[in-house]
Amino acid sequence: MAAEVAAQPVNGTATGSRARWKHMDTLLSRPGAYTDEDDFAPGSVPIGNIEQSRILVIGAGGLGCEILKNLALSGFKHIDVIDMDTIDFLFREKDVGKAKASVAAEFVMKRCPGCVITPYAGKIQDKDEDYYMQFNLVICGLDSIEARRWINATLVxxxxxxxxxSLKPLIDGGTEGFKGQSRVIFPTMTSCIECQLDMHAPRAAVPLCTLATIPRQPQHCIEWAHIIKWEEERKDLVLDTDDPEHITWLYQKALGRAKEFKIEGVTYSMTQGVVKNIIPAIASTNAIVAASCCNEAFKIVTSAASFLGTPGENNYMLYTGDASIYTYTFEHQKKDDCPVCGNLPKDLFVNPESTLGELVEGLAERPEAQLKKPNLRTEEKTLYYSSPASLEESTRPNLKRKISEMLADGEEFAVSDPAFEINFRFIARYA
Structure with a gap:
């Protein structure tokens, strides 16, 4: 029905506007089974409130494009979209090489006259707080945990x-094959993405010996370039998995490795997928999760129905489509020791006889941290820095020292990573 209504001509008159959004006016002028009488009065929220809201969509891939289309068909007229990738397949042949954000914005505006979508081809880190402050809410359709963590910390x-x-609701959608999730976060009020990081288990690591000596799959060649060659040849530079130049460098190294061992299948797209841990998307899953995200945006702006993320109520929806269709909605609790929205340090049980190097390696595997290049320090001294190279070299000898020599039982220390604006606070507990 939405597509049929959107196809009606818009003549700029009040009559034309009412005709186009008749279904929205009907919805907003009637009480519903799930409306909150304290927050919603039928007829008090005109469609103009939706048209005046400004929404930011982060990501213009399979999920992001669905979100843009749904928002436009739901009456939102002021939308911005950020994506730093260019098109290398799908879409149309004439679009190859163009910025995804620009192509998606142009197409949706053509199909939905009157909707203005402003694209930005670049990284979310390029924008400052003043930029994000101008939006009513933010919707993420990202394939990167790192990017989610960055925007989450920024909004908090x-x-x-x-x-x-200054409080900007964050609606986050994600898909993994036949599975997906949508969640609503009210920064500082409900659990944030960092609180929920343990929902994203670290991917299984390939043994270094396999990568270094006997690669058998194209993915092994890519991981070799990612984990070993980058550290050998470009360790002074922090790897940015959203930078096309960095991905191209890894692809070329992996392709050379694959030829050496007569392994076929290494492509630029695969390199990007392995490094960013991208799982192929399914259109129907994207459609379901995008619909959920945009429904939540509509409900938040209009209060026409209860929405995910209301403090003390459900804020997380899981969808599973690999075995029939199943959804489950629950409240993910806010954590007092969350490094972003909490204020308490977290206990970290360590073996005092193990080395600092073992602790550093373990931080990458911890579900609540998942740090690739951790930097550790106490209030009084630096323990270890992964970067820059000068600090790494000067603190490298500490990796062989016992934890008992570096940290006292009950001592607090901070852990950071160049990729995030986050300082994790831990208290060492001897075990």
């Missing part, structure tokens, strides 16, 4: 208790 850090407008 923007909150000023004396300025209610």
């Amino acid at each position: 850090g923007m909150v000023d208790m004396e300025n209610p407008d």
